[in-house]
Structure formats: C-alpha cells, structure tokens
Amino acid sequence: MNPTDLPADVVQAATTEDLLSAVRAIAQGPLAQRAQAIDEGAYPEDLLKQLAAVGAMGAHIDRPGQPGNYMATIAAMAEAGKVCGATAFMMWCQSVCALYMDASSNPALKGERLSAHLSGAGIGGTGLSNPMKSFAQIESFLLKATPTEGGYLVNGTLPWVSNLAGNHYFGAIASVVGEAGKEVMFILKCDAPGVTLKGCPKFSGMEGTGTYAVQCKDLFIGVADPARPYIRNIRAAFVMLQCGIAAGIIQGAIDSMWAVEDQLGHVNQFLDDRPDQLQAELDDLLGRVAELAKTPYDSSNEFFIDVLNVRIDGGELCMRAANSALMHQGARGYLMSSDVQRRVREAQFVAIVTPAIKHLRKEVAALCAEDMPA
Ligand SMILES: Cc1cc2nc3c(=O)[nH]c(=O)nc-3n(C[C@H](O)[C@H](O)[C@H](O)COP(=O)(O)OP(=O)(O)OC[C@H]3O[C@@H](n4cnc5c(N)ncnc54)[C@H](O)[C@@H]3O)c2cc1C
Numbered sequence: 001m002n003p004t005d006l007p008a009d010v011v012q013a014a015t016t017e018d019l020l021s022a023v024r025a026i027a028q029g030p031l032a033q034r035a036q037a038i039d040e041g042a043y044p045e046d047l048l049k050q051l052a053a054v055g056a057m058g059a060h061i062d063r064p065g066q067p068g069n070y071m072a073t074i075a076a077m078a079e080a081g082k083v084c085g086a087t088a089f090m091m092w093c094q095s096v097c098a099l100y101m102d103a104s105s106n107p108a109l110k111g112e113r114l115s116a117h118l119s120g121a122g123i124g125g126t127g128l129s130n131p132m133k134s135f136a137q138i139e140s141f142l143l144k145a146t147p148t149e150g151g152y153l154v155n156g157t158l159p160w161v162s163n164l165a166g167n168h169y170f171g172a173i174a175s176v177v178g179e180a181g182k183e184v185m186f187i188l189k190c191d192a193p194g195v196t197l198k199g200c201p202k203f204s205g206m207e208g209t210g211t212y213a214v215q216c217k218d219l220f221i222g223v224a225d226p227a228r229p230y231i232r233n234i235r236a237a238f239v240m241l242q243c244g245i246a247a248g249i250i251q252g253a254i255d256s257m258w259a260v261e262d263q264l265g266h267v268n269q270f271l272d273d274r275p276d277q278l279q280a281e282l283d284d285l286l287g288r289v290a291e292l293a294k295t296p297y298d299s300s301n302e303f304f305i306d307v308l309n310v311r312i313d314g315g316e317l318c319m320r321a322a323n324s325a326l327m328h329q330g331a332r333g334y335l336m337s338s339d340v341q342r343r344v345r346e347a348q349f350v351a352i353v354t355p356a357i358k359h360l361r362k363e364v365a366a367l368c369a370e371d372m373p374a
Contacts, residue, residue: 032083058229088245158213194217198212
C-alpha cells in the first residue's frame with residue numbers, strides 16, 4: 001500500500017507517542033462520557049471511526065518505509081480499554097480484521113480496500129472463534145463451503161460475531177464439503193445476498209459491541225485462501241493483540257484503586273492484590289508482550305507457546321485486578337453506574353472470549369506434548 005493512500009490524520013499520527021495522545025484525547029473525552037451507554041448496548045460506530053482515523057487499529061500493518069508496530073496497536077487498545085473494555089475489544093476486532101486482509105493472497109482485499117479499512121471508512125470484525133475451537137478439537141465447523149462453479153456456496157450460522165452492522169464485514173472460515181481437512185478463509189460481507197444478521201440474547205456485559213448471530217444461506221464466495229497455512233502465520237499475532245484489551249482493563253482497575261487510597265488506604269492496606277503489586281505485575285507482563293511484539297509472525301510452536309502463556313497471564317491478571325478494585329472501592333464500586341463493577345464483567349469476557357483461558361491451556365498442553373521428544 002502507498003502511504004499517500006492514507007488520510008492525512010493517519011499519516012500525522014506517525015509516531016507511537018502521537019498516536020497514543022490522539023487515542024487518549026478520544027478515550028478521556030467522548031468515550032469516557034459514553035462508556036456506560038456502550039455497556040448498556042449503544043454501539044459506538046462513530047468513535048471507532050475516529051479511533052481508526054488517528055491510526056489506532058492499523059499501526060501493526062506494514063507500510064512502505066514504515067514497518068508495522070504491534071506494540072503501538074496494543075498500547076492504543078489499552079489506552080481506550082482503561083476507559084471502556086468493550087471499545088478495546090472492538091478495536092481488537094478491527095485490528096485483527098486488518099491483519100486478515102493484509103495476510104490474504106487475495107489482491108482485492110489489499111490496496112484501496114485495506115486502506116479504507118485502516119482509515120475507518122470500512123469497519124470489520126472476526127468470526128474465528130468457532131474455527132479456532134474447531135482446529136483445537138473443541139467443537140466442529142459451523143460454516144460449510146460447497147464447491148460450485150467459480151467458488152463456493154457457504155451455509156451455516158455463527159452464533160456471535162462482534163463489531164457488525166449492515167455494511168460491515170469480517171474474516172470467516174468454512175470447512176469444504178467432501179474434502180476432509182480442507183477449509184477456506186474469506187471476508188464475509190454482512191450485506192451480501194444470503195447473509196442475515198440476527199440479534200443475540202442479552203449478555204451480562206459487552207452489550208454495545210455490535211454482536212450478532214450471522215446466518216448464511218447459499219452465500220457465494222468467489223475467492224478464498226486455504227485456511228490452515230494462513231492461520232499458522234497469523235495465529236500468534238491474533239492472540240498477542242488481545243493483550244491490549246487485558247492491559248487496558250487492568251490499568252483501569254489499578255487507577256480506580258488509587259482513586260480511593262487517600263480515603264480508604266488505612267483499611268484497604270489489609271487487602272491482597274494492592275495497586276502497587278498489580279502495577280508491577282502489569283509492567284512485567286507488558287515487558288513480555290513488547291518483546292514478543294518484535295516478531296509477531298514467528299510461526300514456531302515455541303514462540304506461540306510464549307504468546308499463549310502471556311495471554312493466559314493477562315486474562316488471569318485482568319480478573320484479579322478487576323475483583324481487587326471492587327474490594328478496594330467497596331459499595332461505591334458496586335453501584336450499577338460504577339466503572340468498577342463494569343470492569344469485573346469486562347474482565348470476565350477477556351477470560352471467556354476465544355481463545356478462552358481453558359482453550360489457551362489446552363493449546364499449551366498440546367503444543368508442549370508435540371514438542372516433547374518421543
Ligand atoms: C459478547 C460476545 C461477543 C463475541 N464476539 C465474538 C466475535 O466477534 N467473533 C467470534 O468468533 N466469536 C465471538 N464470541 C464468541 C466467543 O469468542 C467464545 O467463542 C464464546 O464466548 C464461547 O467460548 P468458550 O470457549 O467458552 O466455549 P463454550 O461456552 O465452552 O462453548 C462450548 C460449546 O457450547 C455452545 N454454547 C455456548 N453457549 C451456548 C448457548 N447459550 N446455547 C447453546 N449453545 C451454547 C458453544 O457454541 C460451543 O459449541 C463472542 C461472545 C460473546 C459473549
């Protein structure tokens with residue numbers, strides 16, 4: 001992609017520092033005002049577009065003369081996640097969709113289309129929970145692709161895909177009927193003929209994430225990538241990027257503990273998981289992420305195990321920090337309007353979104369067994 005394809009404000013946010021200060025302005029301003037409404041179901045498409053326009057969901061993608069910087073995308077996600085975990089999750093959806101487009105061999109997904117996505121003119125997500133669980137033998141493929149002239153007809157329903165609206169799109173994988181072990185990956189457009197978005201049951205959190213069940217009835221796919229080699233190349237980057245959501249929620253929880261320290265420190269000192277201890281653990285975690293973020297496309301098992309472990313630690317620290325913040329804040333944190341109780345539900349989501357902690361541990365066990373000498 002040519003850097004001149006990008007809108008001026010994306011080019012302006014050329015350094016990580018510029019990017020983070022632009023994201024901070026949105027996060028501490030309009031996002032902070034709307035975090036509760038988002039939790040209750042208001043999908044913030046305009047804010048996501050603003051975040052994309054300053055380059056928050058595209059810094060990890062290589063551009064001529066400007067190599068991708070995974071840590072910048074992760075830090076931007078964390079900056080928003082301090083204020084609203086749901087928004088950090090939608091930023092991950094958009095960032096990971098950019099990764100799919102960039103890694104695809106389909107030229108139609110690159111150039112102008114990728115440029116539009118990075119600038120926020122296009123909004124996308126990922127429907128890879130089911131395929132990831134299928135590759136890990138946790139469940140079977142829900143989308144089936146039947147070969148037809150010039151492509152495939154896709155049928156099936158994905159129960160929940162986020163960051164969607166009428167003209168949005170997302171990365172999907174379907175197993176090929178009649179060809180065991182073959183799957184294809186493609187970008188599924190929500191307004192394509194044969195696609196229906198259906199509302200989901202009410203969740204306990206993350207309600208404003210534009211999450212729908214996606215039903216496909218004879219959806220025609222012309223160009224698709226073979227999924228397995230593709231997934232091997234991007235799997236570590238996919239999982240690593242999620243650390244940005246965890247880091248934001250953890251930092252938000254720590255900040256809310258310090259906010260009551262003057263008033264309640266005399267009694268809070270008797271609690272476990274104090275803010276200084278959690279901060280040290282978060283800094284250590286981010287140090288590990290920063291190291292891994294230098295080689296996001298390393299496809300070795302050894303590297304992937306390190307990424308899975310840092311993601312497990314991030315998910316677990318997220319739940320500990322959010323719970324501890326509730327203990328530190330007491331009744332004020334238990335108010336329905338409090339960001340502290342909202343963060344507990346956001347942290348639980350980090351633990352169950354694919355790859356869930358149980359799935360991550362299963363993968364680590366399987367990869368360690370594979371690498372063990374016979
Ligand atoms: C708010 C929200 C947003 C999400 N966004 C996305 C997204 O953008 N993209 C994406 O690919 N996935 C998305 N997911 C799915 C998510 O990543 C996980 O796959 C999901 O939370 C379940 O993961 P699990 O590993 O805990 O599986 P489990 O819950 O252990 O599921 C195991 C099996 O039980 C089935 N199951 C679970 N709940 C029910 C139910 N209520 N009724 C019937 N069967 C059920 C599952 O389909 C699966 O086959 C989202 C989930 C939520 C709650």
